[in-house]
Amino acid sequence: MTKERGAKGEDDDELRWKIGDRVYALWAGNNCYYVSTIAEVNETDRTVVVTWDDADTSHRKVSFDQVMRPSDETTAWSRSRIEKRATVRSTKQKGRCLFINEACEPGQVVFAERPLLVALPAVAPKLWECLQKLHEAQPLNLGTITFHFAALVSVLTLETGDIDIIRDKYVPEPDEEPNEDVLRILKVLQEADLDGESNRIRNLEAKNFQRLVSAWRYNSFGHHKEDGLVLYNRISMCAHSCDPTCCWSYGDEDAFVLRSRMALEKGGELTISYLQDEDLLKSTGVRQQKLQNWKFTCMCPRCSLKVDVGRGIRCQRCKVGVLYPEVPTRGFETCKVCGSSPSSEDTQMLLHMEEEYVARVDTLDKKDLDDVQTVYQAALEIFERHWILYVMDTILWEGQRQKNIMVAMEHQRRRIDFHQHYYFRPTFILAWCHEELGDCMVQQFPSRKWHLMQEFQRAYQMLAILCGTTHQYTASPYNKLWQVSNTNNSAQVNASAGSNDGETRKPVAQASISM
Ligand SMILES: C[S@@+](CC[C@H](N)C(=O)[O-])C[C@H]1O[C@@H](n2cnc3c(N)ncnc32)[C@H](O)[C@@H]1O
Numbered sequence: 001m002t003k004e005r006g007a008k009g010e011d012d013d014e015l016r017w018k019i020g021d022r023v024y025a026l027w028a029g030n031n032c033y034y035v036s037t038i039a040e041v042n043e044t045d046r047t048v049v050v051t052w053d054d055a056d057t058s059h060r061k062v063s064f065d066q067v068m069r070p071s072d073e074t075t076a077w078s079r080s081r082i083e084k085r086a087t088v089r090s091t092k093q094k095g096r097c098l099f100i101n102e103a104c105e106p107g108q109v110v111f112a113e114r115p116l117l118v119a120l121p122a123v124a125p126k127l128w129e130c131l132q133k134l135h136e137a138q139p140l141n142l143g144t145i146t147f148h149f150a151a152l153v154s155v156l157t158l159e160t161g162d163i164d165i166i167r168d169k170y171v172p173e174p175d176e177e178p179n180e181d182v183l184r185i186l187k188v189l190q191e192a193d194l195d196g197e198s199n200r201i202r203n204l205e206a207k208n209f210q211r212l213v214s215a216w217r218y219n220s221f222g223h224h225k226e227d228g229l230v231l232y233n234r235i236s237m238c239a240h241s242c243d244p245t246c247c248w249s250y251g252d253e254d255a256f257v258l259r260s261r262m263a264l265e266k267g268g269e270l271t272i273s274y275l276q277d278e279d280l281l282k283s284t285g286v287r288q289q290k291l292q293n294w295k296f297t298c299m300c301p302r303c304s305l306k307v308d309v310g311r312g313i314r315c316q317r318c319k320v321g322v323l324y325p326e327v328p329t330r331g332f333e334t335c336k337v338c339g340s341s342p343s344s345e346d347t348q349m350l351l352h353m354e355e356e357y358v359a360r361v362d363t364l365d366k367k368d369l370d371d372v373q374t375v376y377q378a379a380l381e382i383f384e385r386h387w388i389l390y391v392m393d394t395i396l397w398e399g400q401r402q403k404n405i406m407v408a409m410e411h412q413r414r415r416i417d418f419h420q421h422y423y424f425r426p427t428f429i430l431a432w433c434h435e436e437l438g439d440c441m442v443q444q445f446p447s448r449k450w451h452l453m454q455e456f457q458r459a460y461q462m463l464a465i466l467c468g469t470t471h472q473y474t475a476s477p478y479n480k481l482w483q484v485s486n487t488n489n490s491a492q493v494n495a496s497a498g499s500n501d502g503e504t505r506k507p508v509a510q511a512s513i514s515m
Pocket of ligand 1 (some may be wrong): 093094095096097169170218219236237238239240241294295296297298299300
């Protein structure tokens with residue numbers, strides 16, 4: 001973390017601190033930045049005395065170059081600033097998409113957008129309760145009340161201009177007739193006692209309601225803390241990719257902080273993943289199937305690859321080579337070791353066996369580790385570098401972690417290998433795999449300092465890209481890295497230092513560590 005990144009203004013070289021300024025200051029106890037208030041300014045020796053927010057009384061004197069303004073990385077940007085950064089353009093295949101107006105480094109904030117609306121139960125509690133009762137009496141077809149609730153909250157709380165913005169969001173069928181749930185809800189709400197919440201709803205036309213429900217369904221995000229939804233304006237123009245150019249995290253007041261996951265060139269497309277990280281490690285077919293929720297066939301670069309290298313099958317002849325299926329032909333590549341390729345009969349048999357294993361893995365009971373182990377062992381006879389092995393490695397890593405750490409570590413290594421083979425980009429999964437492996441190494445091999453540092457360093461670098469250096473997630477491996485590099489006995493490293501669990505003092509950023 002350099003001074004410039006979090007400091008006052010990007011073109012403001014000379015920092016002028018004054019008493020009462022809220023700042024991030026470096027606490028010499030662990031080299032991390034914490035929130036504090038300036039209590040004294042000493043221009044002569046260029047230091048300040050700070051009051052830490054948690055009232056800690058140590059290391060209060062901090063030099064100017066170790067103080068920074070709270071970062072604007074987590075605060076929503078103005079609309080005009082976002083518009084300078086990103087442009088919406090219509091494309092033939094994906095409709096409106098988002099493009100970057102200037103080059104970006106990996107991890108750089110592309111923009112941070114405030115929500116158009118956050119639809120949480122507390123915004124309209126009576127309405128929420130009413131919909132819940134209705135859903136309990138007869139479940140809504142969408143399986144949740146959140147979309148209908150959010151549509152109604154939009155009508156209740158937003159001005160016409162903002163409602164029009166929501167109506168303009170992507171829906172598969174803009175002229176869709178109101179379905180039975182929409183009609184049922186409107187009927188019930190006509191008679192419901194909703195206090196001040198009812199007037200606007202009584203005038204709502206069924207077709208308009210349907211359109212708003214669909215707009216929320218296809219464009220919103222689940223709230224990260226509560227049972228509710230959030231909708232953003234610019235972000236909802238972002239297309240999906242199974243190799244997304246961007247990643248995101250939540251900032252202050254539910255701001256959507258969009259970061260570049262890789263170096264972006266001016267004019268490049270901004271994409272995010274509509275799928276969770278773990279689904280990005282599944283086969284093209286499974287990803288495509290999941291994306292049917294948004295009713296489109298993904299045309300991203302990964303989905304367009306002819307060979308799916310996440311579905312490796314061991315060559316049945318030489319047992320050494322790995323064969324990958326060619327997606328369009330449903331045949332297999334030639335073995336790179338013995339040069340054979342399965343006959344069409346064998347191909348059918350292998351594909352059928354694969355389908356059966358996928359179904360079996362889907363129904364595994366995570367608690368029944370013996371059964372998982374048996375399926376895993378049998379699958380290893382047939383598959384190699386296959387996503388179902390990754391799924392079982394994950395179950396076995398989690399299940400064995402408290403029981404047999406050495407076995408667990410082996411599964412964790414296999415998870416990392418597969419992730420790097422199939423999808424080698426920073427993801428939260430990969431970062432945490434490294435951090436967790438580092439935690440195990442601390443217990444098992446505390447003297448392998450180089451190895452511990454490598455695991456924590458990788459986790460730290462990836463998380464810095466994914467959610468920035470001021471994020472709590474990033475502070476966790478950083479703290480461990482700092483402790484390993486500053487202690488002779490790595491066994492003293494506190495595995496939970498800086499992590500979310502139970503720590504009250506949360507660092508906001510870190511100083512760089514020289515390796
Ligand atoms: C949240 S909207 C994105 C904005 C939308 N393109 C628009 O014009 O308003 C999601 C829709 O965009 C399209 N889309 C997004 N990513 C796509 C992709 N990778 N391949 C094909 N269509 C995609 C699909 O129609 C999808 O349902």
